[in-house]
Amino acid sequence: MTSILETDPSAGAASAAGAPARTSAVDTAPRRPSLSPSRAADFKSCPLLYRFRTIDRLPERKSPAAVRGTLVHAVLERLYDLPAAERTVGAARALIEPAWAELREEPGVAELFPTAPTDGAAPTDGAAPTDGAADVPAGGTAADLEAWLASAGTLVETYFALEDPTRIQPHGREELVEVTLPDGLLLRGYVDRLDVAPSGALRVVDYKTGSVPRETFEAKALFQMKFYALVLWRTRGVIAAQLKLMYLGDGDVLTYAPDEAELRRFERTLLAIWAAIERAVATADFRPNKSRLCGWCDHQALCPAFGGTPPPFPVDAAAAAGWRTALPIAVAD
Ligand code: SF4
Numbered sequence: 001m002t003s004i005l006e007t008d009p010s011a012g013a014a015s016a017a018g019a020p021a022r023t024s025a026v027d028t029a030p031r032r033p034s035l036s037p038s039r040a041a042d043f044k045s046c047p048l049l050y051r052f053r054t055i056d057r058l059p060e061r062k063s064p065a066a067v068r069g070t071l072v073h074a075v076l077e078r079l080y081d082l083p084a085a086e087r088t089v090g091a092a093r094a095l096i097e098p099a100w101a102e103l104r105e106e107p108g109v110a111e112l113f114p115t116a117p118t119d120g121a122a123p124t125d126g127a128a129p130t131d132g133a134a135d136v137p138a139g140g141t142a143a144d145l146e147a148w149l150a151s152a153g154t155l156v157e158t159y160f161a162l163e164d165p166t167r168i169q170p171h172g173r174e175e176l177v178e179v180t181l182p183d184g185l186l187l188r189g190y191v192d193r194l195d196v197a198p199s200g201a202l203r204v205v206d207y208k209t210g211s212v213p214r215e216t217f218e219a220k221a222l223f224q225m226k227f228y229a230l231v232l233w234r235t236r237g238v239i240a241a242q243l244k245l246m247y248l249g250d251g252d253v254l255t256y257a258p259d260e261a262e263l264r265r266f267e268r269t270l271l272a273i274w275a276a277i278e279r280a281v282a283t284a285d286f287r288p289n290k291s292r293l294c295g296w297c298d299h300q301a302l303c304p305a306f307g308g309t310p311p312p313f314p315v316d317a318a319a320a321a322g323w324r325t326a327l328p329i330a331v332a333d
Contacts, residue, residue: 050280052299056317085166113148201238281324
């Protein structure tokens with residue numbers, strides 16, 4: 001695909017040397033409650049899910065599909081560490097194994113494949129699935145790991161059908177973007193890739209390891225991209241020329257060009273969501289909202305919609321994290 005923001009590789013080599021340092025999430029932990037696209041989406045779909053994830057911070061199981069997404073994102077991020085001419089399919093595939101070796105050290109990841117070898121290598125016997133991008137093996141065996149890694153390779157290879165990475169020099173990868181709006185709301189999130197053309201035009205790129213979604217999920221994906229566009233506009237004073245969603249599951253691309261009026265409306269939407277979150281925190285009133293998403297929710301056992309009882313609202317932890325709550329806080333002796 002030809003884009004207004006694809007750049008001359010020779011220009012890219014120069015900027016690679018001065019590539020912006022990626023920011024560690026630990027270094028930049030929020031100083032106060034903030035809103036990210038995923039947490040805003042949580043609250044919109046189910047306020048109780050938002051509470052469980054953001055305030056109670058209950059643990060959740062990792063899924064093979066989600067971990068594969070993390071793996072593919074890591075590979076595409078590292079691909080751009082290579083000199084432009086070396087960004088080939090083979091080079092990208094070669095990045096999968098070391099990225100997986102690192103990823104499997106994270107809590108809950110190696111347990112997805114409990115009977116697979118522990119040296120980080122997949123067995124080499126057996127045929128790799130040809131349609132592995134769509135299904136995610138989850139049986140936990142060595143063969144499942146092999147198929148899972150092969151499916152990650154298929155997704156990485158699909159990327160090359162959508163873009164020519166030798167012609168792109170990202171301005172940022174996995175870049176933290178954040179801004180405090182005039183009323184004090186802190187917006188923050190991570191952009192998969194940010195491209196800046198010599199003209200100063202911005203392109204925000206997000207990799208999705210699934211297929212192009214149906215309408216409601218497409219709206220959710222665009223919500224995320226508008227969020228990034230708003231933060232970039234408020235921090236740089238430039239409206240992104242293009243929001244680009246790359247669906248590696250089926251090799252499709254959605255692009256979108258926001259305008260100022262739309263971003264202003266979107267900002268008001270975020271402020272309304274945040275006001276609703278603050279009201280819920282102040283009163284510890286987070287209602288469940290049953291939907292198809294409940295099928296993927298790890299917290300059904302604690303959810304009143306499924307006969308469960310949520311734990312007491314963690315008032316002290318919420319206050320310590322900077323939330324304003326009208327509920328009494330325990331005072332230590
Ligand atoms: S099971 Fe459904 S309603 Fe309950 S917390 Fe999870 S998403 Fe919300």
